[in-house]
Amino acid sequence: xxxxxxxxxxxxxxLTKAYDRNDKxxxxxxxxxxxxxxxxxxxxxxxxxxxxxxxxxGDFEALSLRPDVKKFKExxxxxxxxxxxxxxxxxxxxEGILLVGLEGDKPTDSLSRPEAMKRAGRVLKETDFNTxxxxxxxxxxxxxxxxxxxxxxxxxxxxxxxxxxFPPHRDSPLLTRDTFRVICFLGNSDTxxxxxxxxxxxxxxxxxxxxxxxxxxxxxxHSWMNNSYHLILNVPKTWENVIKLTSILENP
Numbered sequence: 001x002x003x004x005x006x007x008x009x010x011x012x013x014x015l016t017k018a019y020d021r022n023d024k025x026x027x028x029x030x031x032x033x034x035x036x037x038x039x040x041x042x043x044x045x046x047x048x049x050x051x052x053x054x055x056x057x058g059d060f061e062a063l064s065l066r067p068d069v070k071k072f073k074e075x076x077x078x079x080x081x082x083x084x085x086x087x088x089x090x091x092x093x094x095e096g097i098l099l100v101g102l103e104g105d106k107p108t109d110s111l112s113r114p115e116a117m118k119r120a121g122r123v124l125k126e127t128d129f130n131t132x133x134x135x136x137x138x139x140x141x142x143x144x145x146x147x148x149x150x151x152x153x154x155x156x157x158x159x160x161x162x163x164x165x166f167p168p169h170r171d172s173p174l175l176t177r178d179t180f181r182v183i184c185f186l187g188n189s190d191t192x193x194x195x196x197x198x199x200x201x202x203x204x205x206x207x208x209x210x211x212x213x214x215x216x217x218x219x220x221x222h223s224w225m226n227n228s229y230h231l232i233l234n235v236p237k238t239w240e241n242v243i244k245l246t247s248i249l250e251n252p
Contacts, residue, residue, distance in 0.1 A: 007083050007086075008093065030174065040176070041174065041176060042176070043174075043175035043176050044176075046238075046239060047175050047176055047237075048175065049239060050237050050238070050239060050242045051175050053242050053243075053246065054180060054212075054214070054242060054245075057212060057245070057246065057249065058212075058214075059198055059213065059214035059217060060196075060198055060203045060211055060212075060213055060214070061211060061212045061249055061250070061251075062206070062209055062210070062211055062249075062250035062251070063182070063209075063210040063211060063212060063245075063248045063249060063250055064210075064248045064249070064250055065144055065145045065148060065184070065210045065248055066144060066145075066208060066209070066210065067141050067142050067144065067145060067184060067186060067208055067210075067231075068140070068141040068142075068144070069141070069186075069187075069208050070141075071140060071141035072139070072141035072142065072186060072187070073187065075138060075139050075140070075141055076157075076187075076229065079097055079107075079135070079138070079157075080097070080107075080108060081095035081096060081097050081157075081159050082095060082096065082097070082108045082110075082111070083095055084096040084111050084112065084158060085111070085112040085114065085115060092164055092165060093160070093161040093162070093163055093164045094158060094159065094160045094161065094164040094165075094166075094223075095158070095159045095160075095161070096111040096156045096157060096158045096159060097111070097135050097156060097157050097159075098111050098133050098135065098154075098155075098156050099132065099133060099135050099136045099139065099142075099146070099155045099156055099157065099231075100129055100130065100131065100132050100133065100136060100152045100153065100154060100155035100156075101116070101129050101131060101133055101154065102116065102120065102124075102128065102129055102131060103131045104131075105129075105131065105133055106133060106134070107133045107134060107135035107138075109133075111154075111156045111158075113126070113154070116129070116154075125153075125178050126153035126154050126172070126178055126179040126234040127153045127178045127179060127234075127236050128153075129153050129154035129155075129234070130151060130152070130153060135157075136155075139157070142184075142231060145182075145184055145210055145231065145233070146233070148244065148248070149233070149235050149236075149241055149244065150236070150238065150240050150241055150244070151236055152233055152234065152235060152236070153178070153179045153233075153234035153235065153236055154179075154234045155231075155232065155233045155234060156231075156232055157186070157229055157230070157231050157232075158229070158230055158232060159227060159228065159229050160194070160221070160223035160228045160230075161223060161225075161226045161227065161228070162223060162224060162225055162226050163223065164222075164223045164228075165220070165221060165222045165223070166219075166220055166221045167220055168218050168219070168220040169218065169219070169220070170215065170216055170217065170218055170219075171215040171216065172215075172216065173216045174216075177216065177237060178236065178237055179234035179235055179236055179237055180212070180214075180215075180234075180235055180237050180241075180242075180245075181212070181213050181214075181215045181232065181233065181234065181235070182210060182211070182212055182213070182232075182233040182235055182245070183210070183211050183213050183230055183231065183232055183233070184208070184209065184210040184211070184230060184231040185205050185206075185207060185208070185209060185211075185229075185230045186207075186208060186229040186230060186231060187207065187208070187227065187228070187229045188207060188225070188227075188228070189205060189207055189228045189229060189230060190205050190206070190207045191203075191204050191205045192224070193223065193224050193225040193228055194221065194222075194223050194224070194225070194228045194230075195221060195222045195223075195224070196219065196221050197219060197220045197221070198213070198214075198217055198218075198219045199217055199218055199219075209250075210231075212245055212249075
């Protein structure tokens, strides 16, 4: 079976085209777009204030929020995951489920922004995803983490199986980004089973620990085991949420 076209269960994959730097929706040719419309790349006073505070915190910082591990293991047994951003001609065993999406989204609708924009037919920001799906209420084990924030952007659980990976990339590497990332490594995910590289440094992962991660910096991942779960939150970059983040640092 060709895993570049089908998932491990034999289902045809909904493939996304290869990365194109000049694609305005998903690419990174910021200078060309800036020349066309400089205003959308001009940081506000709030952008600068929030980014300065986030920069003071570090780039991979443990937080005091914890999931209910026992309950999570029971909830995930009855959860249907779907392939996550499968690229044309690439074999990569990773799946996910949507907790906060677009209005009307099901948990099994496309998780990544490129996939969501393909079905929505328009450019989407992380904060355009602001509606909890039925999976949000199902995962009561994660509510101590999810409910802490003043609203959430696109939020999901990613399941990476043995050999699954994310290539080196940056998320929203501009001062004008609308969200910052909070990540919880769930279940048995630890440093030995799941690699998280930030820049040229491999970070230590403590299972069932939540982290603020500065994903404006280059990062990449690789799983050495099946069923390696992590919860990814896009938290709206408001001053209130930045102060909330600063208040739950494991090492204040």
